[in-house]
Amino acid sequence: MATELGPRAMFVAGGTDLYPKLKRRQFEIDTLIGLDFLTHGIRNGSTECTVDAGVTLSEAAHHAHLRHGFAGYAQAAGLVSSPPLRNAGTIGGNLCVDTRCNYYDMTYEWRKAAGFCLKKDGDICLVAPSSPRCWAVSSSDTAPAAISLDGAVTLVGLDGERDVPVAALYRDDGIDYMAKKPSEVVTGLRLKATPGTRSAYIKLRRRGSIDFPIAGAAVALVLDGDVVAGCRIVLSAVASHPLEAEAAEAFLIGKRPDAEVIREAAELAAKPAKPLDNADLSHFWRKRMVRVVVEQALERAATEMPG
Ligand SMILES: Cc1cc2nc3c(=O)[nH]c(=O)nc-3n(C[C@H](O)[C@H](O)[C@H](O)COP(=O)(O)OP(=O)(O)OC[C@H]3O[C@@H](n4cnc5c(N)ncnc54)[C@H](O)[C@@H]3O)c2cc1C
Numbered sequence: 001m002a003t004e005l006g007p008r009a010m011f012v013a014g015g016t017d018l019y020p021k022l023k024r025r026q027f028e029i030d031t032l033i034g035l036d037f038l039t040h041g042i043r044n045g046s047t048e049c050t051v052d053a054g055v056t057l058s059e060a061a062h063h064a065h066l067r068h069g070f071a072g073y074a075q076a077a078g079l080v081s082s083p084p085l086r087n088a089g090t091i092g093g094n095l096c097v098d099t100r101c102n103y104y105d106m107t108y109e110w111r112k113a114a115g116f117c118l119k120k121d122g123d124i125c126l127v128a129p130s131s132p133r134c135w136a137v138s139s140s141d142t143a144p145a146a147i148s149l150d151g152a153v154t155l156v157g158l159d160g161e162r163d164v165p166v167a168a169l170y171r172d173d174g175i176d177y178m179a180k181k182p183s184e185v186v187t188g189l190r191l192k193a194t195p196g197t198r199s200a201y202i203k204l205r206r207r208g209s210i211d212f213p214i215a216g217a218a219v220a221l222v223l224d225g226d227v228v229a230g231c232r233i234v235l236s237a238v239a240s241h242p243l244e245a246e247a248a249e250a251f252l253i254g255k256r257p258d259a260e261v262i263r264e265a266a267e268l269a270a271k272p273a274k275p276l277d278n279a280d281l282s283h284f285w286r287k288r289m290v291r292v293v294v295e296q297a298l299e300r301a302a303t304e305m306p307g
C-alpha cells in the first residue's frame with residue numbers, strides 16, 4: 001500500500017507524534033497504514049539485544065536487561081515525553097519521529113499568518129531566510145542512544161529486508177531527514193555492546209515532565225582497567241540529524257576519565273553543535289549547555305556498573 005499510494009499514505013504506530021501533526025495539517029494524507037501487526041518482544045543475547053519496533057517506550061525503559069546492559073538506551077526511552085505517551089509511543093516511531101522547529105510545529109492558522117516555510121507549504125526558511133535548506137532539529141531521544149550502542153535497524157519493504165546501522169539512517173536535512181525509503185518499515189532494532197560497556201543519556205528540556213530535548217548526550221564507554229578503550233558520544237537536538245562528537249571520542253581514547261579529562265572532552269564535543277533559533281529557549285544558552293550535558297553523561301557512564 002505504501003509503495004502504491006506514495007506520499008498520500010503514512011505509517012502509524014503509536015500515533016503520539018503523527019496524530020497531533022495531522023490535526024495541525026503538517027501532513028495532508030488520505031490513508032493511514034497501521035503498524036499494529038509489528039511484533040512486540042525484546043530478546044536478550046550476551047552482547048546484543050533485539051528490540052521489536054512495536055515495543056513501547058515504557059516497556060523499553062523498564063526492561064531489566066536493557067536497564068542493565070544498555071542503560072543509556074533505557075534511560076533515553078524513559079525520558080521521552082510523558083508516561084501516557086510512552087505507554088503508546090513505540091521505539092520504531094521514536095526512531096522515525098519528524099524533525100522539529102518553532103516555525104513548523106504550530107497550528108495551520110499560525111503558519112499561514114507567518115507565510116508558511118520550506119518544510120510545508122512555503123518557499124523560504126523562516127529561521128535562515130537566505131538558506132536553501134531546512135534546519136529543523138532531530139529531536140529523537142533514543143536515536144542518539146541507539147547510535148552510541150552500535151545499533152542497527154531492520155528495514156522491510158517490497159525489495160525485501162535489509163539491516164542498516166542507525167548512524168546511517170539519517171540525513172542532515174530537516175525535510176528529507178531519513179535515509180530509508182518512505183515505503184520501508186522499521187521492524188526492529190539490534191543494540192550491540194562490548195562486554196563491560198557503560199552507557200548513559202542526559203537530556204535537557206524546559207519541563208522534565210513532557211518536553212522534547214533541547215540538548216541531549218548519549219555516551220557509551222568501554223574501559224580497559226581505568227583507561228578508555230572505546231567511546232561513542234552522540235548529541236541530540238543540535239542538528240537535523242543525531243550528531244556524533246568524533247573529536248571528543250578520539251581525545252578520550254587511552255585516557256583516564258577523571259574530572260579534568262571529562263571537562264576537556266565535553267568542550268570538544270560541544271564544538272560541532274550549532275543550535276539555531278528554532279527550538280525552545282535561547283540558542284546561545286543551548287550551545288553552552290551542550291558542554292554540560294556531555295560532561296554529565298560522561299561522568300554518569302564512567303561511574304555506571306558495566307553491562
Ligand atoms: C507533547 C509531546 C511530547 C513529546 N516529547 C518527546 C520527547 O521528549 N522525545 C521524543 O523523542 N519524542 C517526543 N514526542 C514524540 C513522540 O511521542 C515519540 O517520538 C514517540 O516515540 C513516537 O512514536 P509513535 O509510535 O507514537 O510514532 P507515530 O506517531 O505513530 O509515528 C511517528 C513517525 O514515524 C513513522 N513510523 C512510526 N513507526 C514506524 C515504523 N515502524 N517504520 C517506519 N515508520 C514508522 C510514522 O509514519 C511517523 O512519520 C512527543 C510528542 C508529544 C505530543
Ligand code: SF4
Nearest residue numbers: 101117125126134135
Ligand atoms: S528550519 Fe526553516 S524551513 Fe525548516 S521548519 Fe524551520 S522555518 Fe521551516
